Amino acid sequence: MIALSVAAVLAVFILYTSVAGAGTPQLQPSGLMVHPKGNVMLVGRVVGQPSGDAHATRGLHFVLRDAKGSNNTTRVPVSYQGTVPELFRTGREVVVEGSLQNGTFVAKQGSLSTKCPSKYAPAKKT
Secondary structure, eight states, rough: HHHHHHHHHHHHHHHHHHHHOOOEEEEEEHHHHHOSSOOOOEEEEEEEEEEEEESSSSOEEEEEEEESSSOOOEEEEEEEEEOOOOOOOOOEEEEEEEEEEEEEEETTOOEEOOGGGGSSSSOOOO
16 A cells, blocks of 8 residues: 555656656757747857856856757857856857847856766777
8 A cells, every 4th residue: 555655656746747847948049039938948059259247237248059950040149147157168058047038148147057068079098
């Protein structure tokens, strides 16, 4: 009886996690133009030179383009405040959470993270 109860609770948890826990959509800049409303995770490659200060009132400003796929022409300006990862720089793939407002992606404070390039690098021969 106890095992059946535990199994039922786990089944409900798994069902809830798969349906309600789907959470925030993850989009590239070209997908953001199709899904411009609401909170999303924006994934892209930093292009151009970032400007501003992430700890200042106006924030850090940079531009993202699609990291993968054939549409590398869509670019989205991003405004961000908060901690900047050490690996953040031009050419790096990043993820930031927020929403599109008046043509600029306004990121939630502290939501910027970089994708680790080491997991994509080929293994070194020994």
